[in-house]
Amino acid sequence: MKTGDLIRALAADSEVHAMPPGGALVLALIPGVAIALGLHFAVLGLRPHLFTLLGEPRLLCKLCLTFSLAALSGALVSRIGRPGADIGRMTLLLAIVPALLVAAILAELLAVPAAEWGQRLIGSNAMFCLKTIPFLAAAPLVAALLALRQGAPEHPALAGAAAGLFAGAISAHLYATHCPDDSPLFVAAWYTLAIGIVAAVGAVAGSRCLRW
Secondary structure (H helix, E strand, O other), X not given: OOHXXXXXXXXXXXXXXXXXXXXXXXXXHHHHHHHHHHHHHHHHOOOOOOHHHOOOHHHHHHXXXXXXXXXXXXXXXXXXXXXXXXXXXXXXXXXHHHHHHHHHHHHHHHHOOHHHHHHHHHOOOHHHHHHHHXXXXXXXXXXXXXXXXXXXXXXXXXHHHHHHHHHHHHHHHXXXXXXXXXXXXXXXXXXXXXXHHHHHHHHHHHHXXXXX
16 A cells, blocks of 8 residues: 555544444434333333322332433443543432432331331232333343443443443333332332343343453
8 A cells, every 4th residue: 555545544544433422322222212112102001090190209209210210320321431431420429319219218118007018018010020121121221232332431341230220220210100019118129129130131241242
Protein backbone atom coordinates (compact mmCIF):
# COMPACT_ATOMS: atom_id res chain seq x y z
CA MET A 1 0.00 0.00 0.00
CA LYS A 2 1.29 3.48 -0.85
CA THR A 3 1.89 5.97 1.93
CA GLY A 4 -0.92 8.23 0.73
CA ASP A 5 -3.39 5.34 0.67
CA LEU A 6 -2.35 4.35 4.20
CA ILE A 7 -2.84 7.88 5.50
CA ARG A 8 -6.30 8.10 3.91
CA ALA A 9 -7.26 4.70 5.37
CA LEU A 10 -6.13 5.73 8.87
CA ALA A 11 -8.02 9.02 8.57
CA ALA A 12 -11.18 7.24 7.51
CA ASP A 13 -10.82 4.77 10.37
CA SER A 14 -10.44 7.57 12.90
CA GLU A 15 -13.82 8.95 11.83
CA VAL A 16 -15.61 5.75 12.85
CA HIS A 17 -16.57 5.91 16.49
CA ALA A 18 -18.42 3.35 18.50
CA MET A 19 -21.78 4.58 19.72
CA PRO A 20 -21.68 5.72 23.36
CA PRO A 21 -23.15 3.08 25.71
CA GLY A 22 -26.00 5.39 26.73
CA GLY A 23 -27.11 5.96 23.15
CA ALA A 24 -26.64 2.29 22.30
CA LEU A 25 -28.75 1.35 25.32
CA VAL A 26 -31.62 3.60 24.26
CA LEU A 27 -31.56 2.25 20.71
CA ALA A 28 -31.35 -1.38 21.82
CA LEU A 29 -34.17 -0.94 24.34
CA ILE A 30 -36.68 0.21 21.74
CA PRO A 31 -37.19 -3.30 20.31
CA GLY A 32 -36.36 -4.96 23.64
CA VAL A 33 -39.01 -3.14 25.63
CA ALA A 34 -41.45 -3.34 22.72
CA ILE A 35 -41.17 -7.14 22.76
CA ALA A 36 -41.64 -7.23 26.55
CA LEU A 37 -44.69 -4.96 26.29
CA GLY A 38 -46.15 -7.07 23.52
CA LEU A 39 -45.72 -10.25 25.56
CA HIS A 40 -47.14 -8.52 28.63
CA PHE A 41 -50.35 -7.48 26.90
CA ALA A 42 -50.65 -10.72 24.91
CA VAL A 43 -50.09 -13.09 27.82
CA LEU A 44 -50.97 -11.13 30.96
CA GLY A 45 -52.84 -7.90 30.39
CA LEU A 46 -53.49 -5.15 32.89
CA ARG A 47 -55.02 -5.86 36.24
CA PRO A 48 -58.78 -5.23 36.27
CA HIS A 49 -59.64 -1.72 37.47
CA LEU A 50 -55.94 -0.86 37.67
CA PHE A 51 -56.39 2.87 37.18
CA THR A 52 -59.09 3.14 39.82
CA LEU A 53 -56.78 1.36 42.29
CA LEU A 54 -53.82 3.68 41.82
CA GLY A 55 -54.73 5.56 44.99
CA GLU A 56 -54.18 2.38 47.01
CA PRO A 57 -50.88 2.93 48.90
CA ARG A 58 -49.54 -0.62 48.53
CA LEU A 59 -50.07 -0.72 44.77
CA LEU A 60 -48.62 2.76 44.34
CA CYS A 61 -45.61 1.80 46.45
CA LYS A 62 -45.02 -1.34 44.35
CA LEU A 63 -45.16 0.60 41.09
CA CYS A 64 -42.91 3.38 42.39
CA LEU A 65 -40.31 0.96 43.72
CA THR A 66 -40.05 -1.04 40.50
CA PHE A 67 -39.97 2.12 38.38
CA SER A 68 -37.26 3.66 40.57
CA LEU A 69 -35.17 0.50 40.36
CA ALA A 70 -35.49 0.47 36.57
CA ALA A 71 -34.51 4.14 36.28
CA LEU A 72 -31.51 3.91 38.60
CA SER A 73 -30.22 0.58 37.25
CA GLY A 74 -30.61 1.93 33.70
CA ALA A 75 -28.37 4.87 34.61
CA LEU A 76 -25.88 2.38 36.06
CA VAL A 77 -25.84 0.32 32.85
CA SER A 78 -25.28 3.42 30.73
CA ARG A 79 -22.15 4.19 32.76
CA ILE A 80 -20.71 0.76 33.46
CA GLY A 81 -19.90 0.18 29.80
CA ARG A 82 -17.23 2.91 29.85
CA PRO A 83 -13.71 1.88 30.90
CA GLY A 84 -12.71 3.55 34.14
CA ALA A 85 -16.23 4.82 34.82
CA ASP A 86 -16.95 5.68 38.45
CA ILE A 87 -20.10 3.79 39.41
CA GLY A 88 -19.82 4.30 43.16
CA ARG A 89 -22.37 7.14 43.24
CA MET A 90 -24.89 5.19 41.17
CA THR A 91 -24.44 2.17 43.42
CA LEU A 92 -25.20 4.32 46.45
CA LEU A 93 -28.28 5.75 44.75
CA LEU A 94 -29.47 2.22 44.00
CA ALA A 95 -29.42 1.52 47.73
CA ILE A 96 -32.34 3.94 48.06
CA VAL A 97 -34.69 1.34 46.59
CA PRO A 98 -34.08 -1.45 49.15
CA ALA A 99 -34.11 1.18 51.91
CA LEU A 100 -37.56 2.33 50.81
CA LEU A 101 -38.69 -1.28 50.57
CA VAL A 102 -37.54 -1.93 54.15
CA ALA A 103 -39.51 1.12 55.28
CA ALA A 104 -42.59 -0.18 53.45
CA ILE A 105 -42.18 -3.60 55.10
CA LEU A 106 -42.00 -2.03 58.56
CA ALA A 107 -45.14 -0.02 57.83
CA GLU A 108 -46.88 -3.20 56.66
CA LEU A 109 -45.89 -5.12 59.79
CA LEU A 110 -47.26 -2.32 61.96
CA ALA A 111 -50.51 -2.05 59.99
CA VAL A 112 -51.32 -5.76 59.59
CA PRO A 113 -51.98 -8.26 62.42
CA ALA A 114 -49.17 -10.76 62.91
CA ALA A 115 -51.55 -13.61 62.04
CA GLU A 116 -51.77 -12.25 58.46
CA TRP A 117 -48.05 -11.78 57.85
CA GLY A 118 -47.55 -15.26 56.38
CA GLN A 119 -50.47 -14.92 53.99
CA ARG A 120 -49.25 -11.50 52.84
CA LEU A 121 -45.77 -12.92 52.28
CA ILE A 122 -46.90 -15.91 50.22
CA GLY A 123 -49.71 -14.12 48.38
CA SER A 124 -51.58 -15.91 45.63
CA ASN A 125 -49.12 -15.80 42.71
CA ALA A 126 -45.66 -16.49 44.09
CA MET A 127 -44.62 -19.16 41.59
CA PHE A 128 -46.23 -17.28 38.71
CA CYS A 129 -44.24 -14.20 39.70
CA LEU A 130 -40.99 -16.19 39.70
CA LYS A 131 -41.69 -17.45 36.19
CA THR A 132 -43.13 -14.32 34.63
CA ILE A 133 -40.58 -11.68 35.60
CA PRO A 134 -37.63 -13.60 34.06
CA PHE A 135 -39.80 -14.40 31.02
CA LEU A 136 -40.64 -10.75 30.36
CA ALA A 137 -37.04 -9.73 31.13
CA ALA A 138 -35.47 -11.85 28.38
CA ALA A 139 -35.74 -9.32 25.54
CA PRO A 140 -34.62 -6.28 27.62
CA LEU A 141 -31.68 -8.31 28.94
CA VAL A 142 -30.51 -9.19 25.44
CA ALA A 143 -30.93 -5.54 24.45
CA ALA A 144 -28.89 -4.30 27.41
CA LEU A 145 -26.11 -6.81 26.78
CA LEU A 146 -25.94 -5.84 23.10
CA ALA A 147 -25.69 -2.20 24.12
CA LEU A 148 -22.86 -2.97 26.55
CA ARG A 149 -20.96 -4.67 23.74
CA GLN A 150 -20.67 -1.22 22.15
CA GLY A 151 -18.58 -0.17 25.13
CA ALA A 152 -15.74 -1.80 27.02
CA PRO A 153 -16.81 -2.71 30.55
CA GLU A 154 -13.87 -3.43 32.83
CA HIS A 155 -15.73 -6.15 34.73
CA PRO A 156 -17.88 -8.14 32.29
CA ALA A 157 -19.69 -10.20 34.91
CA LEU A 158 -20.56 -7.13 36.97
CA ALA A 159 -21.75 -5.30 33.86
CA GLY A 160 -23.87 -8.30 32.93
CA ALA A 161 -25.36 -8.39 36.42
CA ALA A 162 -26.22 -4.68 36.11
CA ALA A 163 -27.90 -5.40 32.77
CA GLY A 164 -29.85 -8.23 34.41
CA LEU A 165 -30.88 -5.97 37.28
CA PHE A 166 -32.10 -3.38 34.79
CA ALA A 167 -33.98 -5.92 32.66
CA GLY A 168 -35.49 -7.53 35.75
CA ALA A 169 -36.65 -4.15 37.05
CA ILE A 170 -38.31 -3.29 33.73
CA SER A 171 -40.04 -6.66 33.74
CA ALA A 172 -41.06 -6.33 37.39
CA HIS A 173 -42.64 -2.95 36.69
CA LEU A 174 -44.63 -4.42 33.82
CA TYR A 175 -45.66 -7.41 35.90
CA ALA A 176 -46.69 -5.12 38.76
CA THR A 177 -49.47 -3.73 36.56
CA HIS A 178 -50.94 -7.25 36.38
CA CYS A 179 -50.11 -8.77 39.78
CA PRO A 180 -52.86 -8.59 42.44
CA ASP A 181 -50.39 -9.14 45.32
CA ASP A 182 -49.49 -5.66 46.54
CA SER A 183 -48.05 -6.30 49.99
CA PRO A 184 -44.46 -5.09 50.47
CA LEU A 185 -43.81 -8.48 52.07
CA PHE A 186 -44.69 -10.20 48.81
CA VAL A 187 -42.66 -7.71 46.77
CA ALA A 188 -39.62 -8.13 49.02
CA ALA A 189 -39.72 -11.92 48.79
CA TRP A 190 -40.79 -12.79 45.27
CA TYR A 191 -40.05 -9.74 43.13
CA THR A 192 -36.57 -9.56 44.67
CA LEU A 193 -35.92 -13.24 44.04
CA ALA A 194 -37.17 -13.05 40.45
CA ILE A 195 -35.05 -9.97 39.70
CA GLY A 196 -32.09 -11.67 41.36
CA ILE A 197 -32.49 -14.63 38.99
CA VAL A 198 -32.34 -12.30 36.00
CA ALA A 199 -29.29 -10.52 37.43
CA ALA A 200 -27.54 -13.87 37.92
CA VAL A 201 -28.28 -14.88 34.33
CA GLY A 202 -26.97 -11.50 33.21
CA ALA A 203 -23.76 -11.97 35.18
CA VAL A 204 -23.09 -15.35 33.56
CA ALA A 205 -23.94 -14.03 30.09
CA GLY A 206 -21.85 -10.90 30.63
CA SER A 207 -18.80 -12.87 31.72
CA ARG A 208 -18.90 -14.63 28.37
CA CYS A 209 -20.09 -12.07 25.83
CA LEU A 210 -18.66 -8.82 27.24
CA ARG A 211 -15.01 -9.84 27.41
CA TRP A 212 -12.56 -7.71 25.48
